[in-house]
Amino acid sequence: xxxxxxxxxxxxxxxxxxxxxxxxxxxxxxxxxxxxxxxxxxxxxxxxxxxxxxxxxxxxxxxxxxxxxxxxxxxxxxxxxxxxxxxxxxxxxxxxxxxxxxxxxxxxxxxxxxxxxxxxxxxxxxxxxxxxxxxxxxxxxxxxxxxxxxxxxxxxxxxxxxxxxxxxxxxxxxxxxxxxxxxxxxxxxxxxxxxxxxxxxxxxxxxxxxxxxxxxxxxxxxxxxxxxxxxxxxxxxxxxxxxxxxxx
Amino acid sequence: xxxxxxxxxxxxxxxxxxxxxxxxxxxxxxxxxxxxxxxxxxxxxxxxxxxxxxxxxxxxxxxxxxxxxxxxxxxxxxxxxxxxxxxxxxxxxxxxxxxxxxxxxxxxxxxxxxxxxxxxxxxxxxxxxxxxxxxxxxxxxxxxxxxxxxxxxxxxxxxxxxxxxxxxxxxxxxxxxxxxxxxxxxxxxxxxxxxxxxxxxxxxxxxxxxxxxxxxxxxxxxxxxxxxxxxxxxxxxxxxxxxxxxxxxxxxxxxxxxxxxxxxxxxxxxxxxxxxxxxxxxxxxx
Numbered sequence: 145x146x147x148x149x150x151x152x153x154x155x156x157x158x159x160x161x162x163x164x165x166x167x168x169x170x171x172x173x174x175x176x177x178x179x180x181x182x183x184x185x186x187x188x189x190x191x192x193x194x195x196x197x198x199x200x201x202x203x204x205x206x207x208x209x210x211x212x213x214x215x216x217x218x219x220x221x222x223x224x225x226x227x228x229x230x231x232x233x234x235x236x237x238x239x240x241x242x243x244x245x246x247x248x249x250x251x252x253x254x255x256x257x258x259x260x261x262x263x264x265x266x267x268x269x270x271x272x273x274x275x276x277x278x279x280x281x282x283x284x285x286x287x288x289x290x291x292x293x294x295x296x297x298x299x300x301x302x303x304x305x306x307x308x309x310x311x312x313x314x315x316x317x318x319x320x321x322x323x324x325x326x327x328x329x330x331x332x333x334x335x336x337x338x339x340x341x342x343x344x345x346x347x348x349x350x351x352x353x354x355x356x357x358x359x360x361x362x363x364x365x366x367x368x369x370x371x372x373x374x375x376x377x378x379x380x381x382x383x384x385x386x387x388x389x390x391x392x
Numbered sequence: 393x394x395x396x397x398x399x400x401x402x403x404x405x406x407x408x409x410x411x412x413x414x415x416x417x418x419x420x421x422x423x424x425x426x427x428x429x430x431x432x433x434x435x436x437x438x439x440x441x442x443x444x445x446x447x448x449x450x451x452x453x454x455x456x457x458x459x460x461x462x463x464x465x466x467x468x469x470x471x472x473x474x475x476x477x478x479x480x481x482x483x484x485x486x487x488x489x490x491x492x493x494x495x496x497x498x499x500x501x502x503x504x505x506x507x508x509x510x511x512x513x514x515x516x517x518x519x520x521x522x523x524x525x526x527x528x529x530x531x532x533x534x535x536x537x538x539x540x541x542x543x544x545x546x547x548x549x550x551x552x553x554x555x556x557x558x559x560x561x562x563x564x565x566x567x568x569x570x571x572x573x574x575x576x577x578x579x580x581x582x583x584x585x586x587x588x589x590x591x592x593x594x595x596x597x598x599x600x601x602x603x604x605x606x607x608x609x610x611x612x613x614x615x616x617x618x619x620x621x622x623x624x625x626x627x628x629x630x631x632x633x634x635x636x637x638x639x640x641x642x643x644x645x646x647x648x649x650x651x652x653x654x655x656x657x658x659x660x661x662x663x664x665x666x667x668x669x670x671x672x673x674x675x676x677x678x
Contacts, residue, residue: 150593150596150597150602153597154602154603157603157607157608157609158439158603158607160607160609161439161443161459161460161607162439162442162443162459163442164442165435165438165439165442166438166441166442167438167441167442167445169438300424301424304424304427304428307427307428307431308431310431311431311434311435314438315431315434315435315437315438316434318434318437318438318441319437322434322437325430325434
């Protein structure tokens with residue numbers, strides 16, 4: 145929660161010095177805080193539902209207790225993904241909702257924001273897509289501990305990867321390296337899309353109606369979530385094949 | 393005297409060997425450390441684009457606006473330099489380690505054996521840091537070479553460079569004794585996790601870890617002035633600012649003196665805390 149506050153403070157200070165992040169991208173202060181709130185919600189969903197479980201999974205591998213999970217007549221990925229819920233991470237999400245609500249109300253005094261009955265369900269749906277993609281990334285990361293046999297770096301890796309999805313995609317679309325990053329985190333690991341689309345639904349940085357490419361991207365977000373879920377499933381299965389138990 | 397030197401040397405050697413076990417993991421970890429900086433570069437690029445576009449005679453190729461005296465290159469260079477400062481001043485696990493030893497009674501060994509706790513820990517840290525620099529130099533050199541264009545002014549003048557290195561070593565001592573003091577509070581509180589957390593937050597915000605301190609607002613509350621009176625800025629901001637020529641001349645030397653003052657202050661404080669602490673100490677645990 146304190147991290148969230150600090151993040152907020154950082155951008156509050158940045159926006160004292162600039163009006164927008166990314167030239168003509170439309171990410172002014174209120175729009176950006178809607179974006180930030182969206183990130184907080186997705187993050188807190190992941191940390192509430194999956195983070196502890198993924199760490200537990202790595203631990204099962206290290207101790208060899210995964211054997212018991214493999215023996216049970218139920219899908220292993222399902223079994224190890226959902227046993228525990230870490231409620232202590234939920235407040236961040238609530239904070240995100242509050243930040244979005246506040247920024248949105250400020251924004252509506254500034255300019256017109258288009259709302260329909262579909263806006264909220266669409267927002268929630270794409271948050272869901274975001275959670276799916278991030279879950280897939282986490283499963284892949286956790287599966288690697290079958291090969292490496294250690295899990296200390298799970299949280300670190302997680303931190304470094306989420307680093308890339310915490311900003312509007314426009315900031316990458318500037319140079320060769322940036323485009324490469326953008327491409328990687330859009331098409332290979334679609335984490336950028338899933339943070340950007342839900343935020344765009346509410347913040348509408350470029351106004352309404354959406355530009356055609358925004359629609360395309362939204363469609364792609366759905367494909368991306370399905371594809372990443374399938375990919376993570378594949379990685380998980382592959383990893384399980386190399387599992388050689390331990391100790392016992 | 394000689395005896396304690398031998399003891400410390402032994403501690404030093406043990407710690408070095410301990411650290412050399414996981415070399416590859418270490419190097420990879422160091423490189424990963426630069427990843428967040430990569431996104432910072434893009435973030436600030438996007439910000440400077442906007443600022444530059446508001447300025448007349450903008451050439452458009454490289455953003456040339458400036459924020460609080462920092463051009464785009466300066467800003468990126470600042471973040472890179474802060475990583476160096478942090479490599480010296482950050483002490484992962486020191487506070488928690490001390491507090492843990494107090495809580496579970498391990499600290500007893502320092503009461504029985506003729507070994508000084510701070511001295512022993514200091515040797516450990518120096519050894520860890522030395523190994524770290526030894527291994528991290530390669531990835532660091534690589535990244536700085538790739539990023540050399542961000543250093544608009546090139547190398548600083550020799551006196552600034554000397555102050556830069558001096559302030560780095562001092563920041564190591566400052567970080568060490570500051571965290572030592574917090575850890576020793578464990579004699580009174582037993583549990584210092586929340587204190588550590590507060591310290592970490594303050595450190596993050598007020599040391600210049602997240603952004604150059606010049607960006608801090610002077611109103612409604614003058615935080616900018618406040619950080620000048622706190623020790624945190626020497627942990628990250630000061631060395632970087634000296635390198636970039638943001639602080640120069642008499643002000644630079646005054647800063648260095650103030651840093652020495654803080655180091656001495658925390659050394660003395662940690663001694664006082666230790667002596668008061670062991671009087672209170674009641675030896676829990678086995």
